Amino acid sequence: MAIRVNLITGRSIQQGVSMEAGKARPAYTDACGIIELDPADFKKLGAFRNTNVRVTSKYGSVIVKAVEATQGPHPGVAYIPMGPWANMVINPNTYSTGMPTFKGTPVEVEIAKNEPVFSSLELVRKGCRGELA
Numbered sequence: 001m002a003i004r005v006n007l008i009t010g011r012s013i014q015q016g017v018s019m020e021a022g023k024a025r026p027a028y029t030d031a032c033g034i035i036e037l038d039p040a041d042f043k044k045l046g047a048f049r050n051t052n053v054r055v056t057s058k059y060g061s062v063i064v065k066a067v068e069a070t071q072g073p074h075p076g077v078a079y080i081p082m083g084p085w086a087n088m089v090i091n092p093n094t095y096s097t098g099m100p101t102f103k104g105t106p107v108e109v110e111i112a113k114n115e116p117v118f119s120s121l122e123l124v125r126k127g128c129r130g131e132l133a
Contacts, residue, residue, distance in 0.1 A: 002110035003045045005037070005078040007057070009086040009102040023083075023120050032083035033117045035064045035109065040075040042066070047111050054112040055080070055089050057105050062088035062123070063115045078109065084123045 014031040021027055035055055037045070045066075047053065053066045055078075062085050069079065080086040082102060091101045118126065 001046050002108045003041055004106060004108050005041060005076055007035075007055070007078050007080060007086075007089065007105040007107045009080050009082045009090060012081045015081040015083065026119070028083075029117060029119050032081040032120070033064050033085045034067050034080065036069040036071075036079040037066050037109070038069050038072050038075045038077070040073070041078070041109075042068070045109060045111065052112045052115055052117055053109050054115065055107050055109055057089040057107045059091055059105070060088045063112045063117050065117055066109070078107065084120050084127075085117075088123070088127065 012031065015028075018025065018027040018031040035053060042049065045053070047066055049066065049068050051066050052063055055062055055064055064080060064085050071079075080089075086102070087100075089107055090105050094100050
């Protein structure tokens with residue numbers, strides 16, 4: 001079972017704090033390797049909170065941990081903090097601004113059975129080697 005949602009990304013306080021400690025630390029993965037979903041979307045997906053899910057767009061795919069949204073209710077809208085996990089699925093085109101489009105990416109979310117959330121270093125290394133395709 002999979003659901004389609006509209007993905008937005010942005011900065012979060014947890015992301016900023018964990019970045020200061022270092023992007024190679026587990027706290028950064030815990031803060032940014034997540035997708036916030038509305039409780040209604042958890043129900044449609046048939047998943048429990050803190051379940052690993054695969055997020056797929058026409059630009060790529062990534063495994064993240066699904067957590068309950070801190071804002072809302074916003075059924076049909078999901079949030080991944082800016083970082084390497086979000087970068088795997090957002091439109092990379094910057095339209096000459098130097099910044100990609102971080103808002104409004106249609107994605108599909110499905111339960112990822114036995115698939116881990118990679119750390120930022122693992123994710124970048126595997127992505128550069130083409131191992132995530």
